[in-house]
Amino acid sequence: MNITKILDKLYFSRRHKTYEQYQSHAEELQDKVMHYLVEKAENTEWGKSHHFRSIANYDDFVHHMDSINTYEELKGYIRRMREGESDVLWPGKVLWYAKSSGTTNDKSKFIPVSAEGLKDIHYAGGRDCVTLYLRINPESRIFSGKSLILGGSHSPNLNTPNSLVGDLSAILIENAPTLLNKIRVPDKSIALLSDFELKRDQIARSTIKANVTNISGVPSWMMSVLNRVLEITGKETIDEVWPNMEVFFHGGVAFSPYREQYKNIIKSPNMHYMETYNASEGFFGIQTDFNDPAMTLMVDYSVFYEFIPLDELDKPNPNIVPLHGVEVGKNYAMVISTSCGLWRYMIGDTVKFTQKNPYKFVITGRTKHFINAFGEELIVDNADKGLEQACLATGAMVKDYTAAPIFMDANAKCRHQWIIEFSKAPASIEEFAAILDRSLQAINSDYEAKRYKNITLQPLEIIQAETGLFDEWLKNKGKLGGQHKIPRLSNSRAYIDELLALNDNMKHKH
Numbered sequence: 181m182n183i184t185k186i187l188d189k190l191y192f193s194r195r196h197k198t199y200e201q202y203q204s205h206a207e208e209l210q211d212k213v214m215h216y217l218v219e220k221a222e223n224t225e226w227g228k229s230h231h232f233r234s235i236a237n238y239d240d241f242v243h244h245m246d247s248i249n250t251y252e253e254l255k256g257y258i259r260r261m262r263e264g265e266s267d268v269l270w271p272g273k274v275l276w277y278a279k280s281s282g283t284t285n286d287k288s289k290f291i292p293v294s295a296e297g298l299k300d301i302h303y304a305g306g307r308d309c310v311t312l313y314l315r316i317n318p319e320s321r322i323f324s325g326k327s328l329i330l331g332g333s334h335s336p337n338l339n340t341p342n343s344l345v346g347d348l349s350a351i352l353i354e355n356a357p358t359l360l361n362k363i364r365v366p367d368k369s370i371a372l373l374s375d376f377e378l379k380r381d382q383i384a385r386s387t388i389k390a391n392v393t394n395i396s397g398v399p400s401w402m403m404s405v406l407n408r409v410l411e412i413t414g415k416e417t418i419d420e421v422w423p424n425m426e427v428f429f430h431g432g433v434a435f436s437p438y439r440e441q442y443k444n445i446i447k448s449p450n451m452h453y454m455e456t457y458n459a460s461e462g463f464f465g466i467q468t469d470f471n472d473p474a475m476t477l478m479v480d481y482s483v484f485y486e487f488i489p490l491d492e493l494d495k496p497n498p499n500i501v502p503l504h505g506v507e508v509g510k511n512y513a514m515v516i517s518t519s520c521g522l523w524r525y526m527i528g529d530t531v532k533f534t535q536k537n538p539y540k541f542v543i544t545g546r547t548k549h550f551i552n553a554f555g556e557e558l559i560v561d562n563a564d565k566g567l568e569q570a571c572l573a574t575g576a577m578v579k580d581y582t583a584a585p586i587f588m589d590a591n592a593k594c595r596h597q598w599i600i601e602f603s604k605a606p607a608s609i610e611e612f613a614a615i616l617d618r619s620l621q622a623i624n625s626d627y628e629a630k631r632y633k634n635i636t637l638q639p640l641e642i643i644q645a646e647t648g649l650f651d652e653w654l655k656n657k658g659k660l661g662g663q664h665k666i667p668r669l670s671n672s673r674a675y676i677d678e679l680l681a682l683n684d685n686m687k688h689k690h
Contacts, residue, residue: 184314184323191359192311198480199312202538206479207504214241214484217517220296224267226257226523238502248488248500248515249525251289258290261521264340269521270294276355277337278348278460291460293351297520300482302352305456305463306360308478309429312468313454317426325424326365326390328383329353330397330405333374348460349397365390376401376660384408392422398432398665400580403441404651410445418446431456433665434543434564437578440571441603457543461527462518465541474540479503482519487512490530493547508533511559513547530559549669553585554594554636556627560668562620569619576606580650580666584676586641595638599679601645613642645679646686653679 201209218241222232230244247253257268258277266273269292276293293302314320332347334354344354353371356364364371366386373379383405395402406418415421425448435455442453457465457475462483465475477485485503490511492498506512511532517523528548531541545560552558567578583598598616606612617640621628630636654660667675 188314195311209480226269275343277345280460292520294520301462325393328392328395331371394427396429399438419448427452436564436568474534477539484517486515556630562624566619570616574606577604579603584673593638596640599643
């Protein structure tokens with residue numbers, strides 16, 4: 181008997197009718213979400229000051245909230261919520277706060293996670309990952325074994341009773357429904373450890389003998405755990421440890437730099453990889469076709485979407501559009517309003533739609549993580565694709581990287597400088613750099629124009645990182661593990677200069 185088919189019928193397949201509406205009624209579903217959010221929050225402090233009772237349509241919504249918010253604009257409200265105030269941005273008290281990477285002025289952001297947001301956004305996303313996976317792969321036996329789910333940690337929130345802050349993954353594990361806890365490994369006491377190196381070891385040791393059929397987490401941290409499993413068992417592939425593993429639900433960072441590394445340690449032809457777009461602020465997209473890297477935008481969660489064309493981002497009055505106003509092939513900064521009390525909040529990610537009906541998109545980068553020092557407009561999506569080409573051509577594998585501009589060297593020349601940690605280094609760094617440079621020119625016409633005859637930009641430079649550099653850098657900042665990610669591209673040299681200094685120290689120690 182295939183228990184997966186039974187559970188699919190009981191818990192998951194009823195969602196299929198709603199997915200059909202994604203193809204023809206996405207805008208109507210989004211309109212319902214907008215009205216739900218406004219009506220629910222009309223008696224909050226934010227709702228009253230923005231005249232939510234007067235909002236009857238999208239134009240009213242824009243009129244009464246005429247500005248886009250970043251964390252800086254909402255930080256004061258969120259602080260009061262953390263101190264225990266009710267009915268500020270969302271009805272009632274919000275007890276959970278997802279701690280994510282900081283802003284210019286703060287080490288960390290604290291994103292409210294309401295009871296409604298937990299249920300209608302985050303857990304809805306987890307449910308739909310399974311539902312859509314079973315729809316694509318009806319012969320799955322995913323529930324015949326265990327789910328290995330990586331999580332972060334949490335801690336008390338200020339002095340507010342029963343209130344906690346932590347990685348979103350820790351919040352999800354702490355509040356996990358009974359069914360999920362029955363099929364999840366490792367034990368909660370291990371899953372929520374704050375020391376990632378200790379946690380990695382204990383996860384590996386406690387799950388080796390389990391029948392793991394699926395894994396979920398950030399590709400970089402999951403790879404670290406899987407490598408520890410191989411070290412302890414002495415096996416060459418994960419298939420030898422968990423022969424029934426069939427899917428990796430991944431998100432948090434682009435998968436392309438890690439794809440070959442996973443293929444290297446998981447040889448099974450039955451293994452699948454399914455990308456998700458789940459962030460501290462919400463769960464937004466799921467890959468619904470193994471042959472299409474684009475994700476379907478989840479339009480019936482309690483998230484209302486708006487989009488700012490990337491080329492208008494710095495304008496005083498950019499042309500902000502709801503879902504029906506987007507154009508295929510154009511880069512947008514994503515703006516969300518959610519049942520966690522985020523209103524017209526610019527999340528910081530950039531996306532590009534590949535089709536409508538249903539709306540499918542790819543994540544192209546971050547509004548702050550790009551290099552445009554000389555008009556080259558290099559985004560993370562370009563960097564990931566360029567690295568993928570260089571890895572394919574040389575057989576190399578990239579573990580982590582970051583890049584930034586050198587504005588003027590001793591010869592008054594400008595270039596991009598990359599620091600790359602390889603899990604498998606190329607035979608020639610110079611050849612790898614040349615292929616990466618050519619690939620970026622083929623992908624990005626602005627970069628190509630600036631590289632023309634070396635007039636503006638010189639050939640890029642790659643510095644090979646010492647093994648463990650990026651983990652050590654995160655560890656020094658107290659950010660090893662969990663949801664924390666390496667900033668891939670930056671117009672500033674702040675990140676790369678810190679990494680270069682640390683790299684030199686590590687080199688001298690060796």
